[in-house]
Amino acid sequence: MNVRQVYDPIQPDEDVLADLSRIYELWAQARARFGHGGDFLFGEFGAADIMFAPVATRIVTYSLPCPRFAMGYIITLINHPWMQDWIAAAQEEEWVLEQYEQPVK
Structure with missing residues (x-):
């Protein structure tokens, strides 16, 4: 997971689009059924949001296509204090793995 990069958008493979x-x-289903009373998948911030945190950051990093409701959730998730701490710690890392600094072609 590289939260220090945002790559230019490219057309994802069909398999990636299907996964997205x-x-x-x-x-959408989690928010519709259980999300009332909060901005996260099941309302309040919880384990499901923690599990999807790396997925959310990859959607941003790789500039993947994202519907408006999902981008709203991603922004809410990334703005959570724990995520902000995690991202800030990543920004402070001194080492760089060059093979992860460019998108795979």
Whole structure:
């Protein structure tokens, strides 16, 4: 997971688009059924949000297509204090793994 980069958008493979579609469907269902009373998947911040945190950051890092409702959730998730601490710690890392500084082509 590289939160220090945001790559230019490219057209994802069909398999990636299918995976994204399924993720967005899961997020929409969770929000519709259980998300009342909060901004996270099940209302209040919880384990499901923690599990999807790396997925959310990758959607941003790789500039993947994202419906408006899902981007709203990603922004809410990234703005959570724990995520902000995690991202700040990543920004302070001194070492760099060059093979992860460029998108895979």
